Amino acid sequence: MIRINITSVLVDDQAVALAFYxxxxxxxxxxxxxxxxxxxxxxxxxxxxxxxxxxxxxxxxPAARPFKEALVADGIPFTSFAVDDVHAEFAxxxxxxxxxxxxxxxxxxxxxxxxxxxCGNLIQIATMKS
Amino acid sequence: xxxxxxxxxxxTRRAILDELVxxxxxxxxxxxxxxVMKHDLTSSRQAVSQHLAVLxxxxxxxxRREGRYKFHHIxxxxxxxxxxxxxxxxxx
Numbered sequence: 407m408i409r410i411n412i413t414s415v416l417v418d419d420q421a422v423a424l425a426f427y428x429x430x431x432x433x434x435x436x437x438x439x440x441x442x443x444x445x446x447x448x449x450x451x452x453x454x455x456x457x458x459x460x461x462x463x464x465x466x467x468p469a470a471r472p473f474k475e476a477l478v479a480d481g482i483p484f485t486s487f488a489v490d491d492v493h494a495e496f497a498x499x500x501x502x503x504x505x506x507x508x509x510x511x512x513x514x515x516x517x518x519x520x521x522x523x524x525c526g527n528l529i530q531i532a533t534m535k536s
Numbered sequence: 537x538x539x540x541x542x543x544x545x546x547x548t549r550r551a552i553l554d555e556l557v558x559x560x561x562x563x564x565x566x567x568x569x570x571x572v573m574k575h576d577l578t579s580s581r582q583a584v585s586q587h588l589a590v591l592x593x594x595x596x597x598x599x600r601r602e603g604r605y606k607f608h609h610i611x612x613x614x615x616x617x618x619x620x621x622x623x624x625x626x627x628x
Contacts, residue, residue: 481562509559511570
């Protein structure tokens, strides 16, 4: 069966991204392999160390920045993560200095909030109602 | 005043105003998501942008750039011209 083992987020700066995704969001580093100027850098959820890896991919391609800027201009979070309680995470991350462009909003089957990852992306956090 | 009436004549634009009253200062993405999830209005992002432009033209919505973000705010002041023209009667 085909399965998802890695998904990518395009980051402006890998060192800044690693700090944000681990220190702020709470992921843990899994792979950090030097590859010339950049690194093969992945993080995972501490809850699922063998689960899907998030690749912190440099926004190197010339199309990456215009693409990311256009998404941010319209407030679009291209990447979404699951959390147990959006409201609790919103409070925790806001206190840690994370900038939210959308506070938690009830959207029917899901409650979502949108934050700035400081690397050029808006990230959605979501809690599905059981 | 014509611009105000034109702006609020459309149900999608009224829904946008409803949602901005619920929470002021939204990105285009949040407005679009609310229209789909809460009003079953599947207008394209371009269409919602155009609706916002009509609302801005009427002065009912203002947009504010903050760094890389753009937020939309409701301003109900233009509605005052309606009430001033046809004042509400005092309840006896």
